[in-house]
Amino acid sequence: MIERIEKATEIRHWLGDMEADHYYYSSGIAGEKFFVALRDEGQILGAHCAACNLTYVPPRIYCEHCFAELTEYKDMGKRGCVVAFTIAHYDKAGHRLEPPEIFALISFGPCTTPLLHRLGEVEPEKICVGLEVEAVLKPKKDREGKITDILYFRPR
Amino acid sequence: MRDVAVLGVGATAFTSQTPEVNWKELIYDAAVKAYAEAGIDPRRDVDSFVTCAEDYWEGFSIFDEFTPDQLGGALRPTMTVCGDGLQGLATAYMQIKTGMFNIVVVEAHSKISELLTYEHIVELAFDPIYERPLSAEREVHPYYVAGLEMNLYLHATGTTEEQCALVAVHNRRQALNNPLAPYGARLGLQEIFHSGYAFTPLKKWEIASRADGCIVFVLAAGEIARRLTKKPLVYVEGIGWSSESPWISARSADASYARHAAQMAYRQAGITNPRRQIDVIEVEDRFAFKELQHLEALGFARPGEAGWLAQSGALGLDGELKVNLSGGSLGCGDLIEASGLQRALEIVLQLRGEAGARQVPNARVGVAQSWRGLPHGTGAVAVFARRD
Numbered sequence: 001m002i003e004r005i006e007k008a009t010e011i012r013h014w015l016g017d018m019e020a021d022h023y024y025y026s027s028g029i030a031g032e033k034f035f036v037a038l039r040d041e042g043q044i045l046g047a048h049c050a051a052c053n054l055t056y057v058p059p060r061i062y063c064e065h066c067f068a069e070l071t072e073y074k075d076m077g078k079r080g081c082v083v084a085f086t087i088a089h090y091d092k093a094g095h096r097l098e099p100p101e102i103f104a105l106i107s108f109g110p111c112t113t114p115l116l117h118r119l120g121e122v123e124p125e126k127i128c129v130g131l132e133v134e135a136v137l138k139p140k141k142d143r144e145g146k147i148t149d150i151l152y153f154r155p156r
Numbered sequence: 157m158r159d160v161a162v163l164g165v166g167a168t169a170f171t172s173q174t175p176e177v178n179w180k181e182l183i184y185d186a187a188v189k190a191y192a193e194a195g196i197d198p199r200r201d202v203d204s205f206v207t208c209a210e211d212y213w214e215g216f217s218i219f220d221e222f223t224p225d226q227l228g229g230a231l232r233p234t235m236t237v238c239g240d241g242l243q244g245l246a247t248a249y250m251q252i253k254t255g256m257f258n259i260v261v262v263e264a265h266s267k268i269s270e271l272l273t274y275e276h277i278v279e280l281a282f283d284p285i286y287e288r289p290l291s292a293e294r295e296v297h298p299y300y301v302a303g304l305e306m307n308l309y310l311h312a313t314g315t316t317e318e319q320c321a322l323v324a325v326h327n328r329r330q331a332l333n334n335p336l337a338p339y340g341a342r343l344g345l346q347e348i349f350h351s352g353y354a355f356t357p358l359k360k361w362e363i364a365s366r367a368d369g370c371i372v373f374v375l376a377a378g379e380i381a382r383r384l385t386k387k388p389l390v391y392v393e394g395i396g397w398s399s400e401s402p403w404i405s406a407r408s409a410d411a412s413y414a415r416h417a418a419q420m421a422y423r424q425a426g427i428t429n430p431r432r433q434i435d436v437i438e439v440e441d442r443f444a445f446k447e448l449q450h451l452e453a454l455g456f457a458r459p460g461e462a463g464w465l466a467q468s469g470a471l472g473l474d475g476e477l478k479v480n481l482s483g484g485s486l487g488c489g490d491l492i493e494a495s496g497l498q499r500a501l502e503i504v505l506q507l508r509g510e511a512g513a514r515q516v517p518n519a520r521v522g523v524a525q526s527w528r529g530l531p532h533g534t535g536a537v538a539v540f541a542r543r544d
Contacts, residue, residue, distance in 0.1 A: 094297075113406040
C-alpha cells in the first residue's frame with residue numbers, strides 16, 4: 001500500500017447488524033419424543049443402537065457409527081455420574097458470574113453418550129469426575145418441553 | 157501424478173485491530189506481497205482463486221461473492237471454502253493435482269476485530285435446542301466448552317494443569333521472535349496461574365486473544381514452479397481433513413478429528429514415524445491444552461506424554477520437538493479461519509530458512525495443523541517438504 005492513514009481521528013467506520021434474529025428450529029422426530037417424554041412423564045430418553053451397543057442421549061434417529069436408523073427408545077432414569085465438568089466464571093460481556101455456572105457431561109451408564117447439562121446444589125470444591133448425580137426437574141405444571149425443563153443435576 | 161509446490165506466500169502482520177484498512181484492503185495487501193514473491197501477475201497467470209471464509213465472521217451474507225476483485229480474480233474461476241485456511245489449501249491442491257489448473261491462489265483472513273458480538277456468534281454455533289439454552293439463560297461465555305473439554309482431556313491422560321500452563325508460557329515467549337506476532341510476552345508459570353480460572357480448569361491467559369490478519373499462498377504445479385524459479389521450492393506432500401461429531405457431549409477426549417486428518421496427510425506424504433521424520437511442527441493452541449492434545453493426535457507423543465515433554469523442555473527451539481516456534485495462536489492471536497494458513501506460512505518460512513531468530517537449522521520436513529475452533533471438531537493437517 002502506497003499510503004496509510006496515520007491519524008486515528010481520520011478513520012471512519014459504519015455500524016451494521018446481521019439480520020438473523022429469528023429462526024424456527026424444528027425439534028424433529030427424536031426431539032419430539034425426547035421433549036414430550038420429558039414434559040409429560042419426567043423421563044430422559046435415549047435411542048439405542050443394537051449393532052453398536054451404544055445409546056444416544058438425547059436420542060437421534062440414526063447411529064453416527066454404523067448409520068443405522070434407530071427406533072428403540074429407552075428411559076435412562078434420572079441418575080448418572082459426572083464424566084467432565086467446568087466452572088464458568090465469565091459471561092459473554094466478560095463480566096464475572098456470581099455465583100459461577102457449572103456445566104457437566106452426565107453419563108447414564110456404560111455404552112451411552114453423555115448429556116451436556118448444568119450442576120446445582122453443590123459446592124464447586126466438592127465436584128469431581130465420577131460424582132454421582134440426579135436430575136432435578138421443574139414441577140410438571142411448569143414444564144414446556146425444553147432442555148431447561150431439567151433445571152440441573154445435583155449430587156445424590 | 158503431478159506434484160504441487162508453494163510458489164509464493166504473502167502475509168500482513170497480525171494485530172488486535174486494523175481500523176486503517178477495510179477487509180478488502182487487508183486481503184489486497186497480503187495478495188500483492190504473495191504475487192511479488194511468486195513473480196506472477198494474477199490477471200494473467202493465476203488459473204483459480206480460493207478464499208476461506210464464513211458469513212457470520214464477515215458480517216454479511218453470501219460472502220463468496222465478495223472475493224474476486226481484491227485478489228485479482230475478477231471474471232476468473234473463484235470459490236469460497238467455508239472452513240479453515242488449510243481446508244482451502246487442500247482444495248487448491250486438488251485443483252492442481254487433477255490437472256485442471258496450473259497456478260491456484262489460496263487466501264484466508266481475519267477481520268474479527270470488527271465483529272462486535274463475537275461471543276454471541278460463537279454461541280450461535282451451538283445446537284439451538286439441546287445446547288444453546290443451557291448457557292443462554294445467564295449469558296454464559298461459550299468458551300465454557302473449552303473448560304469442559306480440558307477437564308475431559310486432563311482426566312483421560314493424567315496431564316496436569318501446570319503442564320498446560322507451560323504451553324502458554326512457551327508460546328507467548330516464542331512469539332517474541334516472530335515479527336508478525338502481536339502477543340509476544342515474557343510470562344512465568346505463576347502469572348498464568350494468577351490470571352485465574354476462566355472456565356475451570358482453563359485459565360484466562362491460556363486462551364488465545366483474537367487478531368486480524370491475512371495470508372495468501374500461491375500454489376503451482378511442480379513442473380510450472382520449477383520453470384518459474386531457481387529458488388529451492390517447498391512442496392505440499394500430503395494434506396488431510398476430518399470432522400467429528402458436532403454434538404459437544406459425544407466428542408472424544410483425544411482430538412480424533414486431528415488424528416484422522418494426520419493419518420490421511422501422512423499416508424500421502426509417506427510419514428510413518430512423525431517424531432523422527434518431521435523437523436518443524438505447528439499445531440493449533442487456541443486453548444493451551446489443545447497444543448498437547450494435538451501433538452498426541454498427530455503422533456508426536458503417546459496419550460499423556462505431551463505434557464511431560466513440555467515439562468522436560470522438549471518442546472521449542474532448543475528441544476527435541478520444534479513446536480509452534482511462530483508463537484502459535486497464543487502468540488500470533490486467534491486468526492479465525494486464517495489460523496491454519498498462519499501455521500502453513502511458518503512451516504514454509506522454516507523450510508526455506510527464512511524464519512530469522514526462530515530458524516530451525518536444516519529443517520526439511522514440516523507439518524501444519526488446524527482446528528476450526530469451538531464448539532466444533534474439524535481439523536486439517538498439511539505436510540510440507542523441501543526436496544533439494
